Amino acid sequence: MKLVLPIDSAPLAETIHSIRLTPNMAYNKIRQPKLSDVIEQQLEYLILEGTLRPGEKLLPERELAKQFDVSRPSLREAIQRLEAKGLLLRRQGGGTFVQTNLWQSFSDPLAELLADHPESQFDLLETRHALEGIAAYYAALRGTDEDLQRIRECHTVIQQAQDNGDLDAEADAVMQYQVAVTEAAHNVVLLHLLRCMGPMLEQNVRQNFELLYLRREMLATVSSHRARIFEAIVAREPEKAREASHRHLAFIEEILLDLSREHSRRERSLRRLQQRKE
Structure with a gap:
């Protein structure tokens, strides 16, 4: 499965330029989102919409980082957090998989x-x-x-x-x-x-x-x-x-x-x- 999902700051830049600045405006600091947070959200959405199905194996880390156009450490951090949430499962030497029991079935x-x-x-x-x-x-x-x-x-x-x-x-x-x-x-x-x-x-x-x-x-x-x-x-x-x-x-x-x-x-x-x- 090919995931062409480059992550950039264009949406944030558009938001910044759309703000009309005035001398009396109280300014709040605009923080650039952490890259691993954005990757985490993207993967969560792919799981939510069913593009990544329960039990499905993710692409190898190197290839997935290339698809997202991000660094491997940022990708690794996002995957670790999703693993902690119970959405992903990492098998030693076997890759990373979407959890099979994502949806708690009726009892x-x-x-x-x-x-x-x-x-x-x-x-x-x-x-x-x-x-x-x-x-x-x-x-x-x-x-x-x-x-x-x-x-x-x-x-x-x-x-x-x-x-x-x-x-x-x-x-x-x-x-x-x-x-x-x-x-x-x-x-x-x-x-x-x-x-x-x-x-x-x-x-x-x-x-x-x-x-x-x-x-x-x-x-x-x-x-x-x-x-x-x-x-x-x-x-x-x-x-x-x-x-x-x-x-x-x-x-x-x-x-x-x-x-x-x-x-x-x-x-x-x-x-x-x-x-x-x-």
Whole structure:
């Protein structure tokens, strides 16, 4: 990844020249920001916006200093401070990495609670309606060519997993696809929400696929819905992308409700049979 981010004092100079000086003005000292502070802020922003992803390895110190056009001691000081903040991790002889656990995910007990109460999965589906719909909208609106290529690759992996009948691989691929779409939206809050909710969303997607695979004839319809979302994003049609996302999740919700009703009917029938035997 190439980072062309030279650090200079031009913005500060413009600010200074824009100040109109008068004889009666009370002057405050204007301090040039410390170079390591500016580097620290730049790296923090790259992490915040998702350009530097969790677990990603930074360029070697010499190369990174050249990219920033700064001295290596200043860069080293900035990295040390980010390491102290828990944003970076330095491995002896292995380089510097963005921390993998940057976003504290919702607690495991909450994820387990949702798993133990299937009806709560519908609440999570409603949340997915909001998050995935707006992510698809902004991905179509703001996604770069590189973003769209990554979405295209993830979409292909989903289809391959489905063709192979590999439930686990398909569920994993769907999550990677959604991460790619959310990154393409270029909204840091959306991206952080997705990562914080990661464990719950992964569990929800996997549980949905376990049920959908009971009705394999429905998988083709689900696949066509997902294709419409993908096509709208690539065609840069935000409203169509959002609408396609809502239709896709509404269809899944309808299937899950049908399966839930079937399960309830089956349980009632079993109870009646058991009572007759007694």
